[in-house]
Amino acid sequence: MKPMTTMKRELVALLLPAFGLALVLGAWSVSSRTWSKSLPSPSKTWEVSRPYVAEPFEKRGEMDQGLGRFAWYSLILVAKGYGLALLVGTPLGFLLGLSPLFRRSLDPIIQVLRPVSPLAWLPLGLVLFQNSGPAALFTIAICAMWPTVLNTAVGVRAVPQDYLNVARVLNLSRSRTLFKILVPATLPYMFTGFRLSLGIAWLVIVAVEMLTGAPGIGGFLWQEYNSLIYEHIIACIITIGLIGFALDKVMGAVEARFRTA
């Protein structure tokens, strides 16, 4: 292949995603016109969703608000659940990484609990807390914490012996070894876990809101399905996707910062 000029390469880099987008929009249009008549077309979706996108923070009623406002509610819930996941998951990861005894006793149960769906945790949360708010937090936290737990544990175990030798030669106390050596050496792994955890927390929020009916992007999605306004479902899906993408980008940048530390 002939070498491309920089400009040409940039053009191609822009054109290819546009091509992909056009392909999906085309398939969507054709589908809505042929085999799935109830699927709104792209243009219809835009028309119907427009007030929710154009005035994203408008509040017309409890379950009739702009997409930005709904997304904001969801983000706040995610932030709480995610914060709880990190608060519990990081120390748990350190314990697992530091103590073989701890690891051997807890690893099997973690491997069993990890793949359990949020849809299964939420009812248990409702039983435990008798209230949808804490149950939602519980579900987000327990689903999202595993990558943090496991990555932190792996990171602690991967701390180079050299660094630990430094700690031993200097006779660093346990707490100083933890905060001066183990935590900084584990940070890159921790942040990989944090990023994956955030992705899961955002994934879980929609399921949780659909079940609890709380105002938020997921709750809105479910309500609009029940009200047969399918255009809004698609608008919600796109919003959820964009926010998830943005969150991952932000965490990726944070992670990259700590990787080289």
Add this chain to the structure above:
Amino acid sequence: MSTSADGPALLALQGVAKAFGPPGHRTEVLRNVHLEVARGEFVAVLGASGSGKTTLVSLIAGLLRPDAGTITLDGRPITGPGPDRGVVFQNYSLLPWMSVYENVLLAVEQVFPGWPAAKRKEHVLHHIALVNLSAARDKRPRELSGGMRQRVAVARALAMDPQILLMDEPLSALDALTRATLQDEIVRIWEQRRKTVVLITNDVDEAILLADRIVPLSAGPGATLGAAIDVGLPRPRSRRRFNHDTRANRTRAQVLEALVGHGRKAQKANAPAAAGQPVELPA
């Protein structure tokens, strides 16, 4: 074994042995190691790679416990690692998230907890200056060359004001020029501070240039220390003069003979066990 300096030995190893591996399949790395190092003395332990040099340093540093024998520092048995022995590791072992200053400060804070902050700072800066790194004090290790990293490691070890400085092949990862510069610096610092030094190396000329005494370590497994060779060259020593100096050449021949001869004996004794790599003869 006699020591070349006066006074009782600062560091003494007696009948030290160390093996690794599960019971029944243990590989003996060191056996029956005796060594005495006098206060202020510069001793080089010379051996081929794989002969157990790092094991020896780890034992003296207290990172490993001997299977047999005793190690004493200033008459007290070594029971674990401690800041009375400054260790310069082969791979520098600097903490990559800390600057040069912070790496040294961590050691100083630990060894002199009672000092006021200003005194600690001055102490750290003094040792960074000692290794000519003042300009790089706020840099992270990955921004430094290998030679500069090793200087930081030396500064950190010296800043602990240890009774003895243990250097485990500190220059083996460096290019020849950087190596020569750092050899000169080690001599300069040693002459300034008169620390007792145990240098582990695989370079005969480095040992001759730096050490008062050279102790050959036979090829492993089951390596042991041979009879010490007094270098006896006047200081300051010049690398350039060495090639024509009969005394230096005689010492070199003596050291090589001790290493190779010892290696052969050890190989015979260990047959049919695999012997370590042969000693590299300098050109």
